[in-house]
Amino acid sequence: MVKIEPFEVEQWMDRLETTPGSLNVAETCAASVSVDDLIQLCEDKDAASPLLLSRKLTYGAIRGSEALRQRVASLLDRASDAEPLPADNVVITQGAIAANFLTLYTLVGPGDHVICVYPTYQQLYSVPESLGSEVSLWKLKKENGYVPDVRELKGLVQANTKMIVINNPNNPLGSTIPRAILEDIVAFARPKGIIILSDEVYSPLYHSLPAGVEAPPSILALGYEKTIATGSMSKAFALAGIRTGWIASRDKSIIDAVAAARDYTTISVSQLDDQVASYALSRPVVGPLLKRNTELARANLGLLSAWVDKYAEVCSWVKPTAGTTALLQFRKDGVPVDDASFVLDLLDKTKVLVMPASPCFGLGKDFRGFVRMGYVCETAVLLEALPKLGRYVEETLMAKK
Ligand SMILES: Cc1ncc(COP(=O)(O)O)c(C=O)c1O
Incomplete structure (x- = not known):
């Protein structure tokens, strides 16, 4: 058990x-x-209805519809200098909770070491532990405004460190990891080939940054292949009831590995949820x-x-x-x-x-x-x-x- x-x-x-x-x-x-609220918010009064009621409810596209994956990819390209993210680098899940679980289940296990920011959503450190990985907590400190101190990674890293897990913006603190710190984390992880998993479920709600401070991009925007972003419609998009989330990575082999594991739990997500999420992320609504x-x-x-x-x-x-x-x-x-x-x-x-x-x-x-x-x-x-x-x-x- x-x-x-x-x-x-x-x-x-x-x-x-x-x-x-x-x-x-x-x-x-x-x-x-x-x-109804989404329809009210839509800026294009001629836009198609969010739900095609005559569409037969087959399993639909196994990894999520092309439209939805494309819109999630565009979302992650925000403030990015990198190549646009292909829709094929996104897989749709039942919320960010399934996205995180599946990512960890696929990628870490006994013999691996994981570094995870703390405090954060417990799933991000308890799941790797349950899978037999050793977890070190990267403690956020009040005196740093709860922004991670990258110098501490030197003391936490091990020869078998497989993954660094961050959460941007952070639950429960509501703090932001700025672009410069994300770049430092990438600079630390890249030479060692460490995967970075960034739970971005509260992104892009960067609503109260100090004047002159820019909202950080997704971790996928920084030109490092071994990065994964998870997210969902629940928090920033106010649509938890459609249980729609995603895993995206610059590294297509990570997405394929995750999708292979996902075959055992998901087949596809609800086609109604997929349609509502696609509508909510369409240009006139998002x-x-x-x-x-x-x-x-x-x-x-x-x-x-x-x-x-x-x-x-x-x-x-x-x-x-x-x-x-x-x-x-x-x-x-x-x-x-x-x-x-x-x-x-x-x-x-x-x-x-x-x-x-x-x-x-x-x-x-x-x-x-x-x-x-x-x-x-x-x-x-x-x-x-x-x-x-x-x-x-x-x-x-x-x-x-
Ligand atoms: C950091 C974080 N990740 C993931 C989730 C899961 O969200 P959902 O499955 O609704 O997308 C939550 C929910 O509270 C969260 O706070």
Whole structure:
């Protein structure tokens, strides 16, 4: 039997997100849209309908439709100086979760060493471990603004290092790895032939970078063959319900290896999902959809930021620059709270739902007092949740005046 650690954040979400009446500020997707919303957003009023209702529902194209793979490839060519990525270098999966699993399942195993940024989505280090690989965590530090320090790779790398795993933008931190650092990671990996897997599921929601700082490109844009990007429609595109993601690589042999393993789990993805995803990534829709989500993220981050300033006595963070999540640390009398108890009590008393970082993202006590907030929900939800969270914090954490 496979020995794998419980996937804590998924289990906490499953357990709590159906709490009746909850104000969900734990969700990591940009507030979801419907097919009708996509049609409303479409700038070409003569565009074909998103769903061809008369099309027979065969398995369809095994690796994903040509149209969808082409549109994903164009997305990954953003800010790239490299040759355009061919559609054949993309394979469609059921969400980024299947994309990550399949990539790791195909490429790493016993005898391999994997370096993975930390904190991040637990799948990225627990799956390689379950496959028998040795995993070293590349810890992101507050003093570096949670951007990885490439000098540390020298101390982490081993003769058998097969893969470096990064997550850009990062869940749970909402931090960005800028182009220059991506280039340094490539410069480190290339001479050693180390594969770089970049989970880019929150890309391109680079909504709050400091003035003058450019959004980084995909890892595939940097001219190194052994790079893999995973992504999906769930987060930046607000369409988690279609369960559509992808694996893309500059190295066609990686895609073929992944596709050979995928034959055992997938055959093809839902043809309805493929059509909706193709529509959402079509030229007249993708721009307005990303604009909506970027503006929502920026506006909501402004509200959250004002809240954190108001409660600075008991709450601190490194303000996110991208993605949909933020990590906030709560303290009482200067001591970090027990975040799991804090989250459960907060939900019980106020119905506000956030995620505790110690069990969901930390090994040991690394993230004591931290909670993850998913702030790119509907603004109305945030506007209702923040005052409740404020009152709770005043009553439980702040000195009585
Ligand atoms: C970093 C990261 N990767 C992958 C996923 C999986 O996303 P999905 O399967 O919905 O595309 C998530 C979901 O939270 C995530 O945060």
